[in-house]
Amino acid sequence: MNMSIGRKIILTTLLLSTALVLIGIIAIAAGSAGMHFREALAILAGPGEPDSATATILWQIRLPRVILAAFVGGTLALGGLVFQALLRNPLAEPYILGISGGSAIGAILAMLLGLSYFPGVTFFSFTGSLLVLAFVTTLAGTTMGNTMLSRDSLLLGGVMMNAFCAAVIMFLISMTRSFQVQHILYWLMGDLTTMQKGQLPILLLVLPCFVVIFILARPMNLLLLGRETAAAMGINVKKIVLLLLVITSLMVSVIVSLSGLIGFVGLVIPHIFRLLLGPDHRLLVPACLLGGASYLILCDLMARVLPSSGELPVGIITSMIGAPLFIVLLLRNRT
Amino acid sequence: MRDKLILSNVSLSVAAGEFFVIIGPNGAGKTSLLKVLSGLQKAHQGSVAIKDKDISKYRRRNLSQIMAIVPQQIELGFPFTVAETVIMGRTPHLGILGMEGENDFHLAEEAMKFTDVVHLADRKLHQLSGGELQRVIIARAICQQPEIILLDEPTTALDPSHQLKIMDLMEKFRREHGTTIVMVSHDLNLASMYGDRLLLLKEGRVVKTGEPKKVLNKELLEQSYGCRIQVDVSPLGGVARVTPIPDKFLHVEE
Numbered sequence: 001m002n003m004s005i006g007r008k009i010i011l012t013t014l015l016l017s018t019a020l021v022l023i024g025i026i027a028i029a030a031g032s033a034g035m036h037f038r039e040a041l042a043i044l045a046g047p048g049e050p051d052s053a054t055a056t057i058l059w060q061i062r063l064p065r066v067i068l069a070a071f072v073g074g075t076l077a078l079g080g081l082v083f084q085a086l087l088r089n090p091l092a093e094p095y096i097l098g099i100s101g102g103s104a105i106g107a108i109l110a111m112l113l114g115l116s117y118f119p120g121v122t123f124f125s126f127t128g129s130l131l132v133l134a135f136v137t138t139l140a141g142t143t144m145g146n147t148m149l150s151r152d153s154l155l156l157g158g159v160m161m162n163a164f165c166a167a168v169i170m171f172l173i174s175m176t177r178s179f180q181v182q183h184i185l186y187w188l189m190g191d192l193t194t195m196q197k198g199q200l201p202i203l204l205l206v207l208p209c210f211v212v213i214f215i216l217a218r219p220m221n222l223l224l225l226g227r228e229t230a231a232a233m234g235i236n237v238k239k240i241v242l243l244l245l246v247i248t249s250l251m252v253s254v255i256v257s258l259s260g261l262i263g264f265v266g267l268v269i270p271h272i273f274r275l276l277l278g279p280d281h282r283l284l285v286p287a288c289l290l291g292g293a294s295y296l297i298l299c300d301l302m303a304r305v306l307p308s309s310g311e312l313p314v315g316i317i318t319s320m321i322g323a324p325l326f327i328v329l330l331l332r333n334r335t
Numbered sequence: 336m337r338d339k340l341i342l343s344n345v346s347l348s349v350a351a352g353e354f355f356v357i358i359g360p361n362g363a364g365k366t367s368l369l370k371v372l373s374g375l376q377k378a379h380q381g382s383v384a385i386k387d388k389d390i391s392k393y394r395r396r397n398l399s400q401i402m403a404i405v406p407q408q409i410e411l412g413f414p415f416t417v418a419e420t421v422i423m424g425r426t427p428h429l430g431i432l433g434m435e436g437e438n439d440f441h442l443a444e445e446a447m448k449f450t451d452v453v454h455l456a457d458r459k460l461h462q463l464s465g466g467e468l469q470r471v472i473i474a475r476a477i478c479q480q481p482e483i484i485l486l487d488e489p490t491t492a493l494d495p496s497h498q499l500k501i502m503d504l505m506e507k508f509r510r511e512h513g514t515t516i517v518m519v520s521h522d523l524n525l526a527s528m529y530g531d532r533l534l535l536l537k538e539g540r541v542v543k544t545g546e547p548k549k550v551l552n553k554e555l556l557e558q559s560y561g562c563r564i565q566v567d568v569s570p571l572g573g574v575a576r577v578t579p580i581p582d583k584f585l586h587v588e589e
Contacts, residue, residue, distance in 0.1 A: 005434065088412055088413075089412075090412070215431065215432065217433070218429070218432075218433030219433075221415075222426060224410065224412065224413040224415070225410050225415075225423070226406070226409060226410040228370075228404075228406060229409060231375055231395060232373065232375065232399060232402075232403070232406070233399050233423060233424065233479070234395050234396035234397075234398070234399030234400070234426050234427030235426070236395050236396075278414065278415075278416070278419075279414055279419075282433070282434075
């Protein structure tokens with residue numbers, strides 16, 4: 001009440017953007033290529049000495065990867081936030097609901113068909129996510145607004161959908177004799193290494209989604225109070241819910257088709273920021289976007305630096321952090 | 336529920352500034368009627384006009400600028416504070432980004448003062464008692480600056496003192512602002528004391544509409560509620576007083 005919401009948004013955005021930039025710089029500079037952290041910072045700071053090998057690693061490999069990590073983290077965190085608001089369930093998240101799984105099936109199918117990355121794989125991935133979304137939400141009967149019932153059936157439906165998708169994915173992979181299998185398997189575990197500079201423009205697709213979601217932040221606040229209450233306050237509930245679902249699935253599937261299955265980011269980040277900032281989505285949307293980006297850059301950094309040789313898929317790190325937290329939240333919600 | 340006709344042949348008109356109470360047994364269709372009146376549910380047949388304009392011709396936002404709804408229950412899953420909840424009532428009046436201005440905060444403050452919840456402003460909704468929560472929801476409705484307020488059993492879960500507090504608030508607001516109030520209630524005595532006119536609904540049909548004394552008629556009530564009922568004149572202002580008669584008193588009366 002003391003500070004106007006506009007000021008709070010600006011302050012939060014500034015703080016988190018600064019953090020994001022700092023973390024980004026550290027992530028670009030840190031790593032295994034045998035160069036010193038300081039040396040790397042010097043290269044980043046300006047065109048000091050054009051030491052070509054190091055500079056190439058920094059600009060051509062690490063920078064795109066950090067950018068990808070930022071987009072993936074931001075999108076998944078935001079996706080989780082939107083699903084939690086729409087389904088009025090703090091445990092909802094694209095990965096847990098099987099949305100990511102559905103879009104992974106679509107992406108793999110397209111890869112096996114040999115379709116081009118864009119629009120082929122992205123489109124298949126989007127279709128897959130929409131199908132799962134339609135199935136899970138129908139199953140949970142969310143339109144009825146019966147929260148006690150839909151809360152559990154939604155999660156159960158999602159978990160089952162996720163298991164089913166995993167089975168389909170394994171089926172597809174085991175039927176394949178193609179040289180692609182190795183690549184697909186690695187991609188599935190949630191992998192940011194495959195990013196090439198040429199794929200960066202695809203990421204721009206998600207930017208308009210961010211804008212729309214920010215504009216709809218206030219209606220999302222009202223949706224938390226129930227659909228009828230939101231309607232009674234002038235929200236066109238059907239239109240807004242549909243728009244949000246489609247947009248969120250779109251951006252999540254773009255991300256999944258680029259980076260594979262990276263779970264729990266959409267759970268961890270919104271929860272942290274809800275604890276810090278409260279439930280107002282006008283604050284949470286920018287916070288989750290920027291915070292999610294920083295979080296995944298950090299996770300990816302861990303995935304690169306922790307193993308003594310080689311590196312881990314980042315999905316393993318996020319799941320190792322996220323799954324225990326999910327259980328804690330589940331227990332706390334029960335009491 | 337799908338194919339059952341919940342309301343049929345219901346016709347009513349509510350005058351501006353009137354306190355109108357819809358009564359009737361469980362399952363009579365009171366809440367459904369309120370939803371049709373609010374435009375949240377569409378009737379398969381028939382129409383609702385608000386200020387001489389058909390409700391389907393309104394955009395939801397414009398409708399919400401003139402009509403507020405106090406629902407039977409609200410969701411408490413996410414920890415909004417009282418102040419945040421009340422100012423949500425400004426939604427239909429805000430621009431596309433939904434940022435509140437000074438005037439909006441002022442109106443929210445006034446609404447909280449009116450329903451006596453200012454001291455709770457920073458509390459979370461789920462920390463409130465039933466009576467406090469209901470006053471917050473009413474503050475939100477008031478903050479919407481509506482010409483019409485629809486209430487669905489606002490006093491059902493409250494003790495007598497809180498029931499009166501809520502009803503007095505509504506009556507006071509109506510007198511000060513000329514707001515039309517349409518309320519669904521199970522409490523026939525509150526309906527009798529506060530209502531200008533009542534509508535008695537049974538199995539989706541109107542049994543009777545009119546002044547409390549005409550509607551709160553022994554035969555009509557017994558026939559609608561299916562129990563023995565005594566109606567007499569209350570010493571308070573001569574309004575009708577309704578007492579359902581338990582079995583153990585039946586032989587005494589006869």
